Amino acid sequence: MNWKNNITKLLDVEYPIIQAPMFGVTTPAMVAAATNADCLGTLALGDLPAEKCIEHIRATKQLTKNNFAVNIFVNDIPELTDALREKYTETKDFIENIAREHHLDVHLPSIEEIQINSYHDQIDALIAEKCRFVSFTFGNLDEPSIYKLKNNGTLLLGTCTSVTEAVILEKSGVDIVCVQGLEAGGHRGSFSSDDIPAIGGLSLLPQVYDSVNIPIIYVGGIYNAKTLLATQLLGAQGFQLGSLLLGSSESALEQFEKQRLRDVDETAIALTKSFSGRYARGIKNVFTNLVDEGHILPYPYQNKLTGELRRVAKANNNSQFVSIWTGQSNNGYSGKSTAEIIKKLITEVENLYSIKEDRK
Ligand SMILES: Cc1cc2nc3c(=O)[nH]c(=O)nc-3n(C[C@H](O)[C@H](O)[C@H](O)COP(=O)(O)O)c2cc1C
Structure with a gap:
């Protein structure tokens, strides 16, 4: 199986597999393990104050020389x-x-x-720390923040839970859209906190694929080779793993x-x-x-x-x-290391893919 695609190019990784941000679960060690396995690790910074963000980013940099993504919450504050x-x-x-x-x-x-912290305080810290990839959830960044980050060469990954949200992200200049199906563990990444779109990944992903022209990462329910390859068929070029890593040795649970x-x-x-x-x-x-x-x-x-x-x-x-947040795919919650879990998935995908190729 050839893993190379737009996502591997944009994220500068061998495999288009992304360790999902999981606030309260993701540790610098988990992020480093994912990046050292030639995938993208994501450090979850939630709504932490700027100085805490810097602390976590520096702790992660101590463990890996590779680039990793950081993830923030961009919700409105009532x-x-x-x-x-x-x-x-x-x-x-x-x-x-x-x-x-x-x-x-x-x-x-x-x-x-x-x-209560606003994400605006985090943006300067992320720029100062030269974070190359910024992913976000619970809405869209405002225009000045998008301008500031992109002017500093940051690649933006926005989360959507509907076609409408995906189109808004694309129009505002976001580089990659992360499509979150309803089956995903943890918080819904919806723009609104009340009337959430309740659309399953199988329905949402191909509709977003038909509606935007930016590369798509899919997240929600991927836990083995079949689920990963199914989302590839539906239009995903990147595959984000959340619940599969909850039991790992690097998880903070x-x-x-x-x-x-x-x-x-x-x-x-x-x-x-x-x-x-x-x-x-x-x-x-x-x-x-x-x-x-x-x-x-x-x-x-x-x-x-x-x-x-x-x-x-x-x-x-x-x-x-x-x-205790988790998604709908019960994956057995392996206690192995993040790298072992990811490598096992890669091998499974390659084996399944070669079986499919043989049948052609
Ligand atoms: C414990 C936990 C914490 C999460 N925290 C975040 C977060 O900080 N930021 C974010 O964008 N998504 C967060 N999510 C959502 C995940 O990034 C991802 O969308 C979800 O886990 C994917 O579905 P899956 O669990 O079926 O793999 C969290 C999910 C879990 C399970």
Whole structure:
């Protein structure tokens, strides 16, 4: 199989395989492992303040000489109104109560104590650190940011979950579109946090292919050779892996979280807004079952509010109050290294491809 295509050229890699950004899971070691396996690693920076972004980027540079991508969240931030302040306090009390009822004594931050960062603060840090590839999710970068990054020679990878979003990304000058199917683990990369397009990858990918002229990376549900090659047939030139790497030795998940992933079946995986205020796919638990729509603040407020709960639950090995994100393809969550998992996939693809070639 010839892996060379537009994506390998643009990303300067041997294989058009991308380790997905997974905030809270991706580590510098995972990114380095992916890039050292001649694929593209992606460092998830979420909404971290600029100085933290620099720290993580430098830690990754210590582990690899190869280029890697960085990923940021570019969502709008809802205005902090009196009504929102009031709802924040009510939700804080509600969540503290349910946590206490389940023997978790947490003190969540007041609205004055949380720090909301805008992605604009991150852009200069990424330019200063000479990040060659910037991927983003939860919307589109604004015009000045696109101009600034492209003027510095940065290649932009934007996430879409609908044809409309893909077309907007292309028109604004984004170089590569990352098509995220509904089956993907973690947060939906949709532009809106409420009315999300709920389109499966099998439907979305070929429609985006027919609607844009920039190269496409597909993400969502790729976990073996057949799923990878299926997305190639539908128009993908790049293949991004998320959940397949959750159990890897470089993943930041705790052992109890990796075990939980291996223990649950398909009926335990669902979309929920309860932890962050944006839809994300992961394992249902006591928290997702108890937090109803009336106690969910808009993103990023819910996310900031529940951060301390998740931290305490994690420290207590309590799987009922942490967010364990994962996609719909149960891949067994191998505990091997990122490089071994990726290399095994490459070999499987090459074997399957040569079988297909032989049958022609
Ligand atoms: C734990 C977790 C965290 C994630 N964090 C991010 C993130 O920080 N940025 C992002 O663009 N996507 C994030 N995603 C989405 C992934 O990049 C990717 O789209 C998804 O995992 C692909 O689907 P799959 O899990 O079926 O492979 C996350 C996914 C998971 C499972």
